[in-house]
Amino acid sequence: MSRSHLIQHPGPKTSPRRHVVRGLSAPLAFELPEGMTLMAAVAAAMDKAGCDTAVIRLDGLKIGPYNYVMPDKSPDDEHVAWYSQTHSGEEAVLQQATAIVGRRSGDWFLHCHAYWEDKKTGRHAGHLLPDQVTVAANFKGSGHGFVGGCFDVTADAETNFSFFRPKPLVAAPRVNAAIVCLAPHEDLVTSVAELCAELGFSNPEVLGIGSLIGADFRDAPSMASPISEVLLLKGAKGGGSGQEPLLPMFCVDPDGNFFEGDLIRGGAPVCVTFEMILIGE
The missing domain is CATH 3.30.1330.80 (Hypothetical protein, similar to alpha- acetolactate decarboxylase; domain 2)
Structure with missing residues (x-):
C-alpha cells in the first residue's frame, strides 16, 4: 500500500517527473x-x-x-x-x-x-x-563510468533541496545506458520497468540511492517511515520482456531501524529524489 500521501513538498511539482540522459557506460x-x-x-x-x-x-x-x-x-x-x-x-x-x-x-x-x-x-x-x-x-x-551526460547538483523548487540531476553533455558515440533522477512520489519499481521499456533495455543492471516514503517488500516486513535513506543492493535488475524488476533495497529510518528486501510495484514512492544508472548491453 503506497504511503505517498504522507509527504507533501512545499513547492510546485516540477516537470518532467523522470529526468533521463542516455549515453555510453563502460x-x-x-x-x-x-x-x-x-x-x-x-x-x-x-x-x-x-x-x-x-x-x-x-x-x-x-x-x-x-x-x-x-x-x-x-x-x-x-x-x-x-x-x-x-x-x-x-x-x-x-x-x-x-x-x-x-x-x-x-x-x-x-x-x-x-x-x-x-x-x-x-x-x-x-x-x-x-x-x-x-x-x-x-x-x-x-x-x-558514463559519457554523454553528468549528474550535476541542481536546485529543485519542489523540494527546496539541491541534489544531483542528469545534465546532457556532448552526445556519446552510442547508447547502452542512462542516468536518471526520479521526482517525489514516482514509484521506483514502476519507473524502472517503464524506463527499461522506453530505452529498449532488457534486464539491465541498476545502481542507485535516494529516499523513499516507506517501502513494501516481497519477502520482508515493510518500512512504515515516510522518511528514509536507501540504497539498491547487489543484483538489482531492471526487468523487461515481461520480467518484473528485481530491486533489492536496504533502508534506514530516523530511529536507526534497518529494513531490507525486494521491493514490490506500488510500494516504493520516492520521498525527495532517487538517483540511478541503468546499464544495458
Whole structure:
C-alpha cells in the first residue's frame, strides 16, 4: 500500500517527473589511497578516468575517522525531511556502499549511501559526508563510468533541496545506458520497468540511492517511515520482456531501524529524489 500521501513538498511539482540522459557506460576501475579524504581520493580518480560522471561501489572500503548523518524530520516548514546531527566513528568497513559521482559548481562531488560495521559500535547506515571520511587503507574499487551526460547538483523548487540531476553533455558515440533522477512520489519499481521499456533495455543492471516514503517488500516486513535513506543492493535488475524488476533495497529510518528486501510495484514512492544508472548491453 503506497504511503505517498504522507509527504507533501512545499513547492510546485516540477516537470518532467523522470529526468533521463542516455549515453555510453563502460566498466570503471579505480584506486583510493590511504590517508586521503573520500572526496579528494574519488576526485583524483575521476580526473584520470576520462568519463563525464560515474556510479561506483565502495563495498569493502575501510574508513576512519568518519562522519555521517541519518534521515530525520525537518526542523522547519521549508522541507519535508532533513538530516540528523552529525555522527562520528573511528574505524569501520563498508559492507555495501554506492556513490553517485558528478559535479557541484564545476567541481567533482559525490553522494554516498552505505551500511557498515564499526569496529567498536557495530552496524550503522546512512549518508556519508565525503569530505569528512578518511580512507583508512588503500582500496581498489569498481563501478561504471558514463559519457554523454553528468549528474550535476541542481536546485529543485519542489523540494527546496539541491541534489544531483542528469545534465546532457556532448552526445556519446552510442547508447547502452542512462542516468536518471526520479521526482517525489514516482514509484521506483514502476519507473524502472517503464524506463527499461522506453530505452529498449532488457534486464539491465541498476545502481542507485535516494529516499523513499516507506517501502513494501516481497519477502520482508515493510518500512512504515515516510522518511528514509536507501540504497539498491547487489543484483538489482531492471526487468523487461515481461520480467518484473528485481530491486533489492536496504533502508534506514530516523530511529536507526534497518529494513531490507525486494521491493514490490506500488510500494516504493520516492520521498525527495532517487538517483540511478541503468546499464544495458
